[in-house]
Amino acid sequence: xxxxxxxxxxxxxxxxxxxxxxxxxxxxxxxxxxxxxxxxxxxxxxxxxxxxxxxxxxxxxxxxxxxxxxxxxxxxxxxxxxxxxxxxxxxxxxxxxxxxxxxxxxxxxxxxxxxxxxxxxxxxxxxxxxxxxxxxxxxxxxxxxxxxxxxxxxxxxxxxxxxxxxxxxxxxxxxxxxxxxxxxxxxxxxxxxxxxxxxxxxxxxxxxxxxxxxxxxxxxxxxxxxxxxxxxxxxxxxxxxxxxxxxxxxxxxxxxxxxxxxxxxxxxxxxxxxxxxxxxxxxxxxxxxxxxxxxxxxxxxxxxxxxxxxxxxxxxxxxxxxxxxxxxxxxxxxxxxxxxxxxxxxxxxxxxxxxxxxxx
Amino acid sequence: xxxxxxxxxxxxxxxxxxxxxxxxxxxxxxxxxxxxxxxxxxxxxxxxxxxxxxxxxxxxxxxxxxxxxxxxxxxxxxxxxxxxxxxxxxxxxxxxxxxxxxxxxxxxxxxxxxxxxxxxxxxxxxxxxxxxxxxxxxxxxxxxxxxxxxxxxxxxxxxxxxxxxxxxxxxxxxxxxxxxxxxxxxxxxxxxxxxxxxxxxxxxxxxxxxxxxxxxxxxxxxxxxxxxxxxxxxxxxxxxxxxxxxxxxxxxxxxxxxxxxxxxxxxxxxxxxxxxxxxxxxxxxxxxxxxxxxxxxxxxxxxxxxxxxxxxxxxxxxxxxxxxxxxxxxxxxxxxxxxxxxxxxxxxxxxxxxxxxxxx
Numbered sequence: 001x002x003x004x005x006x007x008x009x010x011x012x013x014x015x016x017x018x019x020x021x022x023x024x025x026x027x028x029x030x031x032x033x034x035x036x037x038x039x040x041x042x043x044x045x046x047x048x049x050x051x052x053x054x055x056x057x058x059x060x061x062x063x064x065x066x067x068x069x070x071x072x073x074x075x076x077x078x079x080x081x082x083x084x085x086x087x088x089x090x091x092x093x094x095x096x097x098x099x100x101x102x103x104x105x106x107x108x109x110x111x112x113x114x115x116x117x118x119x120x121x122x123x124x125x126x127x128x129x130x131x132x133x134x135x136x137x138x139x140x141x142x143x144x145x146x147x148x149x150x151x152x153x154x155x156x157x158x159x160x161x162x163x164x165x166x167x168x169x170x171x172x173x174x175x176x177x178x179x180x181x182x183x184x185x186x187x188x189x190x191x192x193x194x195x196x197x198x199x200x201x202x203x204x205x206x207x208x209x210x211x212x213x214x215x216x217x218x219x220x221x222x223x224x225x226x227x228x229x230x231x232x233x234x235x236x237x238x239x240x241x242x243x244x245x246x247x248x249x250x251x252x253x254x255x256x257x258x259x260x261x262x263x264x265x266x267x268x269x270x271x272x273x274x275x276x277x278x279x280x281x282x283x284x285x286x287x288x289x290x291x292x293x294x295x296x297x298x299x300x301x302x303x304x305x306x307x308x309x310x311x312x313x314x315x316x317x318x319x320x321x322x323x324x325x326x327x328x329x330x331x332x333x334x335x336x337x338x339x340x341x342x343x344x345x346x347x348x349x350x351x352x353x354x355x356x357x358x359x360x
Numbered sequence: 361x362x363x364x365x366x367x368x369x370x371x372x373x374x375x376x377x378x379x380x381x382x383x384x385x386x387x388x389x390x391x392x393x394x395x396x397x398x399x400x401x402x403x404x405x406x407x408x409x410x411x412x413x414x415x416x417x418x419x420x421x422x423x424x425x426x427x428x429x430x431x432x433x434x435x436x437x438x439x440x441x442x443x444x445x446x447x448x449x450x451x452x453x454x455x456x457x458x459x460x461x462x463x464x465x466x467x468x469x470x471x472x473x474x475x476x477x478x479x480x481x482x483x484x485x486x487x488x489x490x491x492x493x494x495x496x497x498x499x500x501x502x503x504x505x506x507x508x509x510x511x512x513x514x515x516x517x518x519x520x521x522x523x524x525x526x527x528x529x530x531x532x533x534x535x536x537x538x539x540x541x542x543x544x545x546x547x548x549x550x551x552x553x554x555x556x557x558x559x560x561x562x563x564x565x566x567x568x569x570x571x572x573x574x575x576x577x578x579x580x581x582x583x584x585x586x587x588x589x590x591x592x593x594x595x596x597x598x599x600x601x602x603x604x605x606x607x608x609x610x611x612x613x614x615x616x617x618x619x620x621x622x623x624x625x626x627x628x629x630x631x632x633x634x635x636x637x638x639x640x641x642x643x644x645x646x647x648x649x650x651x652x653x654x655x656x657x658x659x660x661x662x663x664x665x666x667x668x669x670x671x672x673x674x675x676x677x678x679x680x681x682x683x684x685x686x687x688x689x690x691x692x693x694x695x696x697x698x699x700x701x702x703x704x705x706x707x708x709x710x711x712x713x714x715x716x717x718x719x720x
Contacts, residue, residue: 017675017677299707299710299711301703301706301707301710302700302703313691314691314692314693315377315691315692315693315716315719316692316693316695317377317692317693317694317695317696317704317707318695318696319694319695319696319697319700319701319703319704319706319707320696320697320699320700320703321681321684321695321696321697321700324681324695326693326695328693331673331674331675332674332675332676332677333674333675333676333677333686333688333693334677334679335676335677335678335679335681335684335686335695336677336678336679336680336681337679337680337681339680340662340679340680340681341679343661343662343679343680344677344679346661346679347659347661347677347679350659350661351659356675359675
């Protein structure tokens with residue numbers, strides 16, 4: 001059976017001041033009326049029911065996840081006692097789901113991506129599940145690049161392995177880290193590179209075997225968790241902090257043999273910054289975007305290229321300024337040059353230095 | 361006796377979103393911990409007591425004035441049923457004060473100017489009162505210009521009339537409207553021009569006689585008000601809207617004979633815009649100014665020349681932007697290029713067009 005494993009552990013600082021430790025991006029309505037996690041769950045509707053939908057999150061955020069996903073069984077919310085990166089997160093989910101459903105196939109999904117239309121996404125999951133039905137095959141979702149992005153990793157495709165539900169799939173020749181601009185332009189021109197969207201499909205046994213082969217220590221820890229009975233929570237609490245902290249791409253996918261890339265047909269963004277949200281938002285005739293999930297207005301005079309965001313109703317007036325981001329929350333406001341919005345981490349760092357916990 | 365007539369009727373839109381119809385600039389703590397009107401009253405301490413301090417304001421703002429000036433006798437708050445500019449406002453106060461104190465001398469003070477130190481201001485009022493003790497003399501306060509300001513009117517001085525309390529006084533040769541930059545530089549270089557600060561001292565009988573001579577219709581209306589008995593409020597309500605609406609400079613001072621200008625010794629600004637507030641505020645080592653009368657902080661990264669203002673505790677973070685103004689209120693935020701902050705009226709106009717009364 002096809003299960004969804006939604007990774008919702010990120011404590012993104014890149015959407016400060018809206019995102020906070022207890023309210024990271026995935027729990028917020030950044031791109032629509034609902035929290036991004038809720039939209040991720042909704043996107044599965046008709047393909048993967050709640051009882052086969054799992055959310056892996058951090059203890060600090062578990063309450064938020066439960067509120068946002070009231071339809072999920074309580075046991076389907078898996079708590080990481082601490083962040084140990086994606087290999088451990090995915091391994092934990094695979095180990096626990098496999099106990100309930102030994103033949104489980106897992107669609108591994110970040111909780112905070114923008115994907116549309118949902119129908120095309122579900123078709124891609126079906127295609128991915130079909131490819132992953134072969135023992136040991138690990139499927140990655142590669143997004144055809146539309147511009148020379150330097151903010152994404154890339155997947156270089158090799159030989160075709162055929163079409164599935166109308167979508168092309170390929171062997172993977174290599175994974176590439178986030179490139180510089182020249183490299184990114186080469187990748188785009190080459191035509192054989194796709195953005196690594198961090199979305200994967202594989203059988204629980206395939207990924208656990210791959211972990212066994214390439215990260216045996218991790219597999220050992222997961223086995224202890226898998227063997228835990230009633231004391232599962234305590235065992236996870238004990239073992240999880242000791243696991244290796246490595247991204248699944250680096251720890252497993254770059255080393256594994258039977259890795260495939262599926263060419264996705266939908267629009268995708270990881271919405272990794274306020275700048276990216278501007279890029280994804282509807283603009284008015286002056287190229288200004290007001291994003292107000294709960295109401296509000298942007299009044300722009302002699303200004304273009306503005307993104308205004310508030311999660312609560314608010315009037316944001318911008319006068320004589322181009323290419324700025326204005327973000328309102330009840331206790332903090334961010335005003336940034338749009339291209340500098342990825343540096344918001346510097347603000348967060350200075351709050352940490354001053355120990356202003358209430359703003360983190 | 362010397363009385364103070366504080367003109368607090370302005371419904372400034374230039375400090376939107378902080379200033380609103382019911383909360384204009386003079387009722388707000390723009391330059392210090394107290395409302396500008398309260399600081400104007402405090403500045404008189406030791407020279408003019410509350411029983412001789414009068415505030416002229418608009419009905420909409422009367423409650424605000426009473427809250428801010430709890431020490432003033434209720435009768436000393438004079439209500440304009442509508443705005444009729446400074447000649448009528450000053451005339452109303454003169455007419456009513458003269459009834460109580462026929463030999464009254466009036467110091468006419470805008471409620472929303474920044475003046476320091478207060479001691480030097482009081483010395484100037486004493487000097488002004490001495491000059492104005494001569495029948496018919498109208499004294500204006502001229503501030504020696506420190507830069508070629510285009511936002512102020514100018515007073516050209518004539519012959520010296522001597523020194524009073526150590527301050528020089530002159531006859532007035534002419535009044536000049538707000539100049540363009542070239543003119544302003546000429547005025548500065550010339551040395552005989554002072555900024556018209558809109559602060560005046562005269563005997564009640566002198567100004568009423570001057571009104572009689574130069575605006576006889578206004579004097580007639582004021583006489584009706586002066587003659588009203590118990591029905592004063594109704595008479596004002598009836599008459600005031602019919603009065604000519606003209607600034608006292610244009611209606612009286614430019615035409616009168618015995619006008620003097622006193623050279624003031626203190627620092628003065630009319631704080632007419634957010635830009636002016638920046639100019640008047642304390643900057644940090646990066647030339648950024650955070651103004652938070654009730655607490656708050658500005659976090660500026662890679663930014664200079666920023667003014668951040670909030671009347672309620674708030675964190676304002678600015679990233680990668682120079683020379684901007686960020687103003688926070690509970691329901692509206694303004695972000696403006698600092699030099700464009702005088703155009704905030706355009707935002708207010710668009711709110712009026714959309715009939716967004718709650719933001720006006």
